[in-house]
Amino acid sequence: MKGLFLRKTTLQGHKTMPLKRSVSIQCYLLLALPLIGFFVFTIYPIIWAFLKAFFYYDKNPFNTRFVGIENFINVFTKDKSYWASWLTTFKIMFMKLPFEIPMALVFAVMLKNVSKKSGQFFRAVFTMPNVVSTAIIGVIFTNMFDYFGFINELLINLGILKEPFNWFGSTIGSLIALCAGSLWSCIGVNILYFTAALTNVPEDVYEAAEIDGANTFVKFFKITIPMIAPVFRTILLLAINGTIQGGEYIIAFTNGAPGGSTLTVGAYMIKAFLPGFATGVPNVGYGCAAAIITSILATMVALIYQRVSIKMKEVY
Amino acid sequence: MKQHIKKIMLYIFLICLTVIMVFPLIYCLAASLKTNMEILAMPERVFPKNPTFDNYVEIMGSGSFNVGPMAFNSLWYSASSVFITLFLSMICGYVFARGEFPGKKIIFAIFSALMFISLGSITIYPVFDILSILHLNDSLFGLVVMQCFGIPVVNMYLVKGFIEGLPREIDEAASIDGCSFTGTLFRIIAPMLKPILITIGMLAFNGSWNSYLMPALFTMTRPDQQTLIVGIMEFKNKGEAATAWNLILAATATALIPVVAVYTIGNKYITEAFIAGAVKG
Structure with missing residues (x-):
């Protein structure tokens, strides 16, 4: 122009x-x-x-x-359930991410070692759950983790459980079900992110290492991880942010069962203050105060993470 | 030889993983062909003994849980949502890629910052206040109208990046031939945006077809306008769920099929969009 x-x-x-x-x-x-x-x-x-x-x-x-x-x-002094929801958010984060992120990385590396066509196929299959609605994940996994459901039967047949376990009757059971659904849904996208990161790692570094006699594990820990550390950092930030912001999934899946103990902070805001989801007459003014505090805290979590993880950027 | 065994092991592992990943979907589809008795009594037998389409017949015609109108609502809501998203992201992307106007940088920065400013779901109250002036606060149509004023930030970036990759000579040639700035978008640029618009359209379709919270809020007082997802969730939360898993899963399968079909046809576009987004981000 x-x-x-x-x-x-x-x-x-x-x-x-x-x-x-x-x-x-x-x-x-x-x-x-x-x-x-x-x-x-x-x-x-x-x-x-x-x-x-x-x-x-x-x-x-x-x-x-x-x-x-x-x-x-009042948010700071009286609202125990609000702070409990923050605790739940971190619980889910620490239960889910240590599996999700490393697994995604390992699978992405594996997919690099298969032929181009099959790599595309596997990536497409692994990403498919991501197009499934969070509400539908809730429905399917509720059925699978049902007292008379598939998971209980499977675990009994494998000899891990003696009798059916009431997953949604205990907090830890519900959290496991939530994490399982979330892991299933999110891992594909993380695999794609890591795949994109891995394509930027020059091939000759690996070749040089092979000549020096490095095996698969050495290459993975000494080359792959340091090379993609900055991207790793961003992917983790996105995943953390997703756990804090995403409330819809929890509402659609456990709806806080048992007794509101699986509500993350985003889900709590929906269930406590939104028309149609809240019981009784919510104090919207109070909800606004809680929302402001939530977004300030979420920003702080992100900033603290950036601070703590700064080393990852300088690894390589 | 050792290399070969390694390769085969790798493939076997990946195939096992594939089975695990598609299992919940297969399970849902298979269970939708079972009777409720079979779902509850024999959950470990994944495939039905006597497949039956009775569940689908029932949800298409029964009074209490009628999927037909819901599917229709989902369909027109998603279709208009896709159209609006395509139109808005095309316009925003073009203006910020090729337009020259005072305040361009500031407006672009503000729009970009939108990704990060949010007070979450509570802001639905003032939004409803505004829409109620136009009597649009309690219908799916109101949600569509609201989307017309939305800013598709990520899609805007995708289109902007794509247009910046097109040679400027094309615009200049169009301009010399007397095509206006707006005309250049619709006559010259838009046809070239096809690949990126397919990607955006698919993502927009998934997003709107799958969304639960917003349609639920907008159809609270209008059950006749519920989308499929909202209807399924309401039925699930009613407490009748345990006695009607077959119906719920049949409705769920109905809601699944369109997105999975779209994904199967166009997964190349979607996965590429994800990777492109990751590289830029």
Whole structure:
């Protein structure tokens, strides 16, 4: 475009301005919908939430009253279930990610060693669960982990369990079921991310190592991991963020069973404050305060992670 | 020889893994052909003894759990969602790739930051307040209208990157021939965007067909507008679930088939989008 203007300027002089202005106007017109949407559906709701956080507000105008920072104080001092949901979030993170991320990396490396065609096939199959709705994962896995379900029967037949285990009756059982579904759904995408990272590792490094007599394990730990450490760091950040933000999956799967003990923070926000999901009349003002605190804490987790993991960037 | 054995072991392992990965889907499809008795009594026998399509017949015609209208809602909602997403990401990508206007950098930065600013689900309240002025807050149609004003940030990046890879001479030639800035998008650029638009369209289809929370919120007071996913979840949460697993799983299979079919046809586009996103991110 710049080249075009230059030519027009030399040829026609004063005619450049109208053309340039016309392009600007067209740009603004084309962006009109997103720009309106930005102010109406993004900025306004955020301002609204920041204002309402200082009120008691349950959608009934007669009950609305200014309460100052009481909502924020209550989140910190009184709301045990909110903080329990943060604890659950970290529990799920520490149960799931130590399996998901290393497994994804190992599978990605394995897929590098098969022929191109079969690599594509396996990658496509492993990524398929990712297109399945979180709600449907919930339904299928609820059935499989049912008291009379497939998993119990399988474990009994293998001799691991003596009698059926009530997975959704205990917190740990529910968490295991949640992690299993989540692992099944997410591992494919992580394999793809690692595959992309691995293609950037130059092949001659491996060849040099082979000449020096390095075996598969040495190559994996001394070359592959250091070479992709920066990408590894990003993938882990995405996975951590996904666990904190994703509440829909928990709502659709266990819905907090047993007794709300498997609600992550995102799921808790849905179940406690959203119309149709919350029981009774929620104090939306309080929900706004909790949402603000949640997003500040989520940002802090990300920042702390960046801080702690800075070494990974400098490995190689 | 040793290399060969290694290779074979690797393939056997990967095939086992493939079986595990597709198992939940196969299990769901197979169970949807069983009676409820068989699902509960014989869960370890994956494939049905006497396959029957009764469950599908029942959910297509029964009063309490009627999948037909839900599937129709899912279909038109996903179709409009795909169309809107394609249109918006094409426009945003083009304007930021080729447009010259005051404030371009700032607007682009703000739009990009949208990925990170979010207060989560609570902001549905003010959004409903706005939509209720237009009487759109309690229908699936309202959700579609809202999407018209959305900013598809990731898709915008994909299109922008793609257009930046096209030679600028094409635009200049069009402009010299008298094609306007907007005209160049629709007449010249849009046809060349086909590969990236297929990717975006597929992702948008998956996203909208699979979404649960937003359609559930928008159809709270309008059960007749429930999408398939919302309907299945409501039925599951009713507590009748234990007595009607066969119906739930048949409905689930109905909801699964379109996304799996789309993925099977176009997985190349989807996996490539993921890898491209990872490399850029």
